[in-house]
Amino acid sequence: MATTELFDRALRRRRRDRAQPGYAAHDFLRAAMLDGIAERLDSVTRPMVDILDLGCFDGAFVPPGSRVIRADAGFGFAAAARGVQCDEDRLPFADASFDCVVSAGVLDQVNDVPGALALARRVLKPDGLFLGAFLGAGSLATLKPVLLAAEPDRAIARVHPQIDVRSAGDLMMRAGFALPVADIETLTVRYSGLGRLLDDLRGMAATNLLRGTPPLTRAALAAAAQGFAARADPDGRTPERFQIVFLTGWAPDPSQPKPAKRGSATASLAAALKEGGSAS
Template sequence: MAEHKVRFSILVVSVSQQSPSHEIFDRRTRAIRRDRAADKFGAHDFLYRHMAEELLDRLADVKRDLVDVLVVGCPDDYLPSRLRALGKRVVCTDSGHVNAAAVGGVQADEDALPFADNSFDLIVACGTLESVNDLPGALLLMQRILRPDGLLLGAFAGAGSLPVLRAVLLGAEGDRAGQHIHPQVDVRAGGDLLSRAGFTMPVADGDTLTVRYGSIFGLLDDLRGMGASNVLLSRPPMLSRAVLSHAATLFLKAADADGKTAERFAIAYLSGWKPDPSQAAPARRGSATVSLAEALKPKRRD
């Protein structure tokens, strides 16, 4: 069970764009892992549900009628059904064939969405953007298939996730440590990526979800059950029994007094609008009628 949630906001910093030709994730393995997790996903869906509920809360604050919706990442019908209940017309897409078929959707990767430009009023991308080979390209594509003044809402596990698992695996493997956890996208890069993709009013922020486990095996079971295990093209061999046993011991050593170890999921949220002439524009530089120096002067007391 989740113990607590901490919200934070950050400044946007620049990020270099990775070339789509240098893929790091195995697309086929990624789809297979999501499909294998489909049958028992409901027993491991806490992270997805947390992100979906937050995205729905943010959508509730939007005072526009965004009717045609694309849901990117559909491990079940939870989010699509909630959107339909709000009167939305929903199309689903997922990289896994089983997931896509179960919701009557389209199988596709996020950086290869097969939809025409200006097709949707809203795109909700929940829980998959952290393992996309070309994230800048995926955001650019989403911007294109949105209609003018359309909205993108996204959520994914970002940088700072799984620090305990990372530490105990490094400690167990020692000098021969392999890369068992994916590279993670820093939430501070989110606004820059949205701006580069042509979105206006970009926002990047996040929260953390802490979950407590009695053993490392419960955590690994959750990761497999949500289709979030390692899909790197260069993933190392499976952990040996000796290494896994050592990691399990280190995991227990990190436990609190009640014998449970707290693991953290850092969630990044992105939102941005496709440009439209009706949107408010920032004031022209130099158009202010009062100087900053004057505004900051202390007021005189009578």
């Protein structure tokens, strides 16, 4: 295992095992991701028979008429879903095994995101579909400054680095997906206090996995709670933002549409602009 990895793999497995028994009480983010993925999957006209649920959590993704293989980095989630325990950037599946790979709520915790996407493309059959969703840049916009202000004497990263939607699209292209699309949806949740937010993050296995991060002191936690409360609306609830990045891409296949070759246009841009200007 490389010592330069950003996230602690063993800690991630333990955190997922801790979250597994009570996950149903904190699954709202992944539920929103799965709703978006289901909408995108419904727009596909051909059947997706063999599907890999990569980062399966409680196995809530149940598309009708499909055979689903579950995989999760945590033993508890994998065992409960009768799936395979594996990291997303270390897949044990053969190339061209699946019609569709779905990954909801885990790519923001993977050490090698480009590698994980490339492996997802490899296990897809030609013209297979990848549908992903994860927390992206702009998430936890209230928590981040509150934690920084609570520890003014030491600059410690306590929130994971986040991928923005443009970079996500670039990663899809780098991984070799055809026709990649990345878009974003925002979900705002209002909390009665910092403790409730932290309970949700623990319950969904989304707490800090960065290597070498010391625990929060009691004084820092109290200061963070005060700072969070100070940002509350008049009703006493503090809004927190979650930015969900959705990814869609296809394993390359000769049948897919190709962009027009350079110079193949039948009308010039200058002529179109001239025609448009004469109508004003």
